[in-house]
Amino acid sequence: MLQTLTKEQLLNWDIRAIDRPEIFEQWLNTIAEEKTVSTELIYTKMNGQYDLMLNVYYANTQEELEEITPDFFFSHSWLEEKFWGFVSAAAKSKATFDAEFFFDQLAGYC
Structure with missing residues (x-):
């Protein structure tokens, strides 16, 4: 069952x-x-281990967004399936989803 939260709840949600992915999608929207808001899928090495990361960025303007580090990330090693x-x-x-860097990285391995 999909839990629907109010706009106020989502804006204040940490x-x-x-x-859960469905709450994440509501939050992003x-x-x-x-x-x-922008999300970015990347492949990275962290603490000597390779991992997939989904970075989340948000800012007041596109210019600010381009100058910041991710506000949060989800990792494959932590969330697994x-x-x-x-x-x-x-x-x-509704957020921008960028996987171009990820696919460029994959192409480097082929």
Whole structure:
């Protein structure tokens, strides 16, 4: 069953507490009404381990967005099978979804 939260609840929701892709998509769509929001899928090495990351950025303007580091990220190693649900939610949301860097990285391995 999909839980629907109010706009006020979503605007005040701490992204670190989001544990389900459907809530993440609602959150992204609500934040995107108020701010410029972007998500980015990347492949990275962190603490000596390779991982897939879904970075989340948001700012008041596109210019600010281009100058900041991610506000939050989801990692495949932490979420395991749930990770792809979060990627799907990001891709379906009103936020910009960028996977170009990820596919450029994959092309480098082929």
